[in-house]
Amino acid sequence: MVNQVTYNHRKEVNGDDGRPTFLEAYFAGCQVLVTEEDFYDLSMDYFSRCAKMNVRYCEPFFDTQAHTERGISVPTILNGYLRAQKDGLEKYGVKSNWIFCFLRDRPLQEGLDAYTAARPWATLAGGDGKGLFHAVGLAANEFEKPPLLFEEGFRMAKEDGLHITMHCDVDQKDAADHVREAIFDVCGGQGTERIDHGLNALDKPELIPALKGRSIGLTLCPHAYHRRQKTEILFPKITRLIREGIMLCINSDDPTYMHNVWIDGNMQKVYTYCDLSKKEMVQLCKNGVKMSWADNQTKTDLIQELDRVDVT
Template sequence: MTDPNVPPAISAFVATLPKVELHVHIEGTLTPELRWRLAQKNEIALPYATYEALLASYATMYNHRRELHGDNGLPTFLEAYYGGMEVLRTEDDFYDLAMEYFAKAKEMNVRYTDPFFDPQAHTRRGVPLEAVMRGFERAGRDAKEKYGVVVGWTMCFLRDMPVEDAVATYEAALWAAAQLGSNEYDRPPRLFADIFQRARKDGYKITAHCDVGQKDTHEHVREVATSCVGGMQGADRIDHGLNAADQPELLALVKARGLGLTLCPHAYHRRLPTDWVFGSIKKVWEAGVPFSVASDDPTYMHQQWVTENLGKVMHYCGFAKKDMAKIQRDGVAMSWAPDDVKRAILDELNEFEKGCK
């Protein structure tokens, strides 16, 4: 699904822009084609009799939160998201999932990405942690060699699961940055303060979701920006966090802490007014708070990948080409890429901008 309001010239420009993608859930890139193939390979029954029926299910505007908005008879986003994971069983399944995204990333001129992955969502289904980790780790290595995409994985703790399970998962898998995701309803970041402080001491980067429109979202942003997550300096960045634009003092706190936001515009635009979404992004921009633009869960969000999200931002915010290049530079600065990778991307952006009129 493309946004008919975004001019073709903007779409063409953002397609060629060298990019980083800092907010994409690898399980949220599971295509209907791969899901169907893995279901057949692993002999898993899907609730769809035909591939066409499965494909049609991806076009549904999923009810975002039943606990807030009631039950409309459709699966919530998280139900669809976790339901898709049922086909992922072996190391090769996780490898194939990641490599399919990395091939897409190359097509979109993504130079660096640090995808989120949800080990607890797989181990609670009986999938060995080793299968998850080895599949993704192998794909990360092959992505650089085959596609020229540098990968830095970010492991998520599911905040709607017990904190003790997050601790056990952390101890079993100690090679990724740490993130807090899944359903935030009545699960504030401070519940996980101890494990994040431990991760900080172990030298890991830290971030957390502060979902847009979530209950207590402003307090969640405040907690992530301060000592409740990651020690006295707070997290290293905030995922989503756009509601900080609602409160000038909160936006000022985020800026003072030197935090950037990873924004996924279509994730908000699919359920919130255009003026609020892009007006809030403009407030963040005007306040001088850095942000990157990413896709979140593109296959479950109308096939809106990082290019489509950037096109929306450029069009609805009225940004110039140089502004779009700055967003990528800010993303590079916010990223956890090695310094040599950062320098290479920045050099490429400088050359790219010279050719922009």
């Protein structure tokens, strides 16, 4: 028997009706990760599923704070992930570069300490570091936690030569303002390189030319929004972003907590409900390659393979 769990996505808005939020369920699930082998096995299961969906390259998000607070050491976590990064490529042909996240509902200093501890596993400027992660981002509840709260962490990462992505959840309080802040204010006004989600950019029309002018892409996860928005409301928004020429790609959002809907299911939803052509679907895949932080050879190989897809 499969238990059907529903979430109260916004306790801050909806009130507490006894159901867990998605994040409460997620962090509760983290409790089973204890040993290096646990983190390795989790990652290898993920790469196995990627291979079955014909995914060749991915950029998984992770954090350490949810584990170190339970007494799990940073080497236990990151050595497990690092071994899986190598073995996932060798066994399944899935190349990965990872993204370290600051937990935005925790104190800034805790996040800075977490980054400092994880730094030896990064891909640092000059070729130093163990090469597990090459970017930083944000995770956890962003209610009244705007991006600039972690500006110091972003600056540290940029000085180390890492990329910056910015989580701007959909329909959260001040969501469009978070997008604006990500574009114009973080990293000393240079802006983020990508925005995760960011659908509420449509709430402020001036943000659309700003995204285009600064070449900031959006990583959309349609199923995550479809759980809370009607089909006839959500997918015209995504279609509009595509027609406006915004660089966006389709992703999965914690799929095991999202009704087991992975990247293939998210792509299928966009294909069906946005009424896209096969050529447009291939272009979304190309966008994902262009927006990624893969090495140039990996990008070239993937684009050439996509060019061979029959879209007639």
